[in-house]
Amino acid sequence: MDDFLNFYTIFGMMFVVIGIPLAIFGVIRYLDFHKIQKNCTFRTFGMIMDIKQNEQGQMHTVVEYRTPKKVCRGEYGLPSKTIDFIKGQQVNVKFDPDNHDRFFLPDDMSHQRIYRLFICVGFGSFFTGVIFFIMNFLQLGL
Numbered sequence: 001m002d003d004f005l006n007f008y009t010i011f012g013m014m015f016v017v018i019g020i021p022l023a024i025f026g027v028i029r030y031l032d033f034h035k036i037q038k039n040c041t042f043r044t045f046g047m048i049m050d051i052k053q054n055e056q057g058q059m060h061t062v063v064e065y066r067t068p069k070k071v072c073r074g075e076y077g078l079p080s081k082t083i084d085f086i087k088g089q090q091v092n093v094k095f096d097p098d099n100h101d102r103f104f105l106p107d108d109m110s111h112q113r114i115y116r117l118f119i120c121v122g123f124g125s126f127f128t129g130v131i132f133f134i135m136n137f138l139q140l141g142l
Helices: 007-039 110-140
Strands: 042-053 059-066 071-076 090-095
Touching: 007 110, 059 090
Parallel strands: none
Antiparallel strands: 042 059, 042 090, 059 071
């Protein structure tokens, strides 16, 4: 039993246990965002009204945009690292014609990159754990 609980087994389990939730989180969030992108087919212009911090310390960009039926105002995730939003800045907005409160900023795809990073790190960690397990079995001669 002590031979089985060696370095390779412990690190293998650690990588697998960390990798699976990261990959699942990344896939779920990526598919959610892809669904929003698919449904948001109408394009308009909006304005950055504010960049504020919520109770958890996360930054959110407040965007106001006009649809054919009303003026909408919503919060948009985290400000991108590639696009520095400025209060009063005009931005492209794509919104869902069936739910005008659902929107995204097509010029800011940082969310997609973050979700892909979670997927890659998660699967990479998982497969690293599998390699550690294989190395353990080879070392034990099983």
